[in-house]
Amino acid sequence: MLNPVRLLVSSLAQSTRCCSGYVFRMRFLNSLKQDDEACKAALSHSDLMLFHSLKPLLKKNKDRSFSSVRLQYDDVKSLLQKLGTDLSLIQDSVLIGSSERGTALFCLDLASVDAAAIEEVGGAKFVDLRKSFFLLSDSEAPLVAKAQALLRWHLTHTFCSFSGKSTKRNRAGSHRITEGSEVVHYPQMSPVVIALVHDGSRCLLGRQISFPAGLYSALAGFCDMGETVEEAVRREVAEEVGLEVLSITYSGSQHWPFPNSSFMIGCFASVSPAHSELCIDHSELEDARWFDLAQIQTGLQSSATKKGLPVVTWFPPPHAIAHKLIREWVELQTQAPPPH
Numbered sequence: 001m002l003n004p005v006r007l008l009v010s011s012l013a014q015s016t017r018c019c020s021g022y023v024f025r026m027r028f029l030n031s032l033k034q035d036d037e038a039c040k041a042a043l044s045h046s047d048l049m050l051f052h053s054l055k056p057l058l059k060k061n062k063d064r065s066f067s068s069v070r071l072q073y074d075d076v077k078s079l080l081q082k083l084g085t086d087l088s089l090i091q092d093s094v095l096i097g098s099s100e101r102g103t104a105l106f107c108l109d110l111a112s113v114d115a116a117a118i119e120e121v122g123g124a125k126f127v128d129l130r131k132s133f134f135l136l137s138d139s140e141a142p143l144v145a146k147a148q149a150l151l152r153w154h155l156t157h158t159f160c161s162f163s164g165k166s167t168k169r170n171r172a173g174s175h176r177i178t179e180g181s182e183v184v185h186y187p188q189m190s191p192v193v194i195a196l197v198h199d200g201s202r203c204l205l206g207r208q209i210s211f212p213a214g215l216y217s218a219l220a221g222f223c224d225m226g227e228t229v230e231e232a233v234r235r236e237v238a239e240e241v242g243l244e245v246l247s248i249t250y251s252g253s254q255h256w257p258f259p260n261s262s263f264m265i266g267c268f269a270s271v272s273p274a275h276s277e278l279c280i281d282h283s284e285l286e287d288a289r290w291f292d293l294a295q296i297q298t299g300l301q302s303s304a305t306k307k308g309l310p311v312v313t314w315f316p317p318p319h320a321i322a323h324k325l326i327r328e329w330v331e332l333q334t335q336a337p338p339p340h
């Protein structure tokens with residue numbers, strides 16, 4: 001009998017022969033989410049990203065950069081065999097991506113196996129997600145964050161919140177179904193607006209008491225049920241710093257894994273320079289300040305204060321959408337005005 005994943009790859013390759021590799025990849029992944037048999041077959045020819053208790057396995061490269069460890073299915077099998085572990089554990093893998101040639105990428109949490117033993121065999125280390133996120137490259141960090149978010153969602157959704165019955169996942173791990181029913185549960189994320197407020201020549205950044213010393217960021221807040229993005233930005237800015245937003249422009253979005261899965265929606269929000277006096281709600285923010293271009297440029301070159309040294313003002317690192325909003329604002333300020 002023909003392997004179901006080979007069949008799927010060849011029929012998709014036929015039907016998408018006039019399309020890009022990206023189209024093939026998206027359709028391949030979508031099919032694996034719907035077809036348990038094909039997904040099971042894809043797993044046995046896949047690459048896997050390993051986690052332990054939600055910490056990704058990272059290796060240090062020769063150039064001192066870090067990357068996540070990806071092992072082939074057979075290597076994971078041998079690793080588990082070597083450690084005397086039940087091989088059926090691999091079936092807990094969750095689908096997170098694929099190559100343009102139809103090799104699926106899964107992630108697997110080996111929390112029930114001795115972490116040190118895996119680290120020794122793999123020549124790598126399990127690193128806390130917050131640390132990993134900032135050690136990894138711009139292209140790898142979001143994938144590792146997505147994998148961890150999906151693994152965490154499965155770990156915390158083994159029971160139906162309505163009936164209390166247990167839930168069972170599909171092969172790809174893209175949803176769970178309450179046993180004996182047709183109730184489907186999908187991975188959850190919380191929409192959060194993040195706005196860089198500006199008044200024409202300055203931009204506004206704030207800090208929560210829990211932030212590391214000197215760190216200032218754009219204003220952020222969870223969307224309330226029933227709110228539009230625009231309403232959430234207006235409300236958060238009014239609540240946190242007492243300003244009325246005049247207009248909002250969308251900039252970009254980002255999945256943010258901390259503390260749980262947030263879907264960050266990044267915007268610029270303008271306020272009138274004539275009404276820019278701050279009325280900070282100190283239960284939400286420890287401080288908020290207007291920064292001019294020179295102060296922002298200095299802050300972008302600073303990093304967290306070392307122990308014992310005076311506190312400097314610094315901004316979120318490049319992976320954070322707050323950083324991207326701040327950089328985009330600087331670019332807008334330094335661009336030559338269009339000719340008349």
Ligand SMILES: NC(=O)C1=CN([C@@H]2O[C@H](COP(=O)(O)OP(=O)(O)OC[C@H]3O[C@@H](n4cnc5c(N)ncnc54)[C@H](O)[C@@H]3O)[C@@H](O)[C@H]2O)C=CC1
Pocket residue numbers: 190192194217218219220221222254256258259262264284316320321322323
């Ligand atoms: N990627 C980035 O550049 C940045 C990301 N963020 C993220 O934005 C998120 C929201 O920012 P905050 O100012 O803390 O939000 P916030 O101003 O809405 O205040 C947080 C409070 O909102 C309430 N809340 C309402 N819905 C919630 C939900 N679904 N989950 C958790 N709490 C909920 C809780 O009482 C919580 O204490 C944070 O988790 C933070 O990690 C914040 C700044 C920069």
Ligand SMILES: [Mg+2]
Pocket residue numbers: 219220221240284
């Ligand atoms: Mg906030």
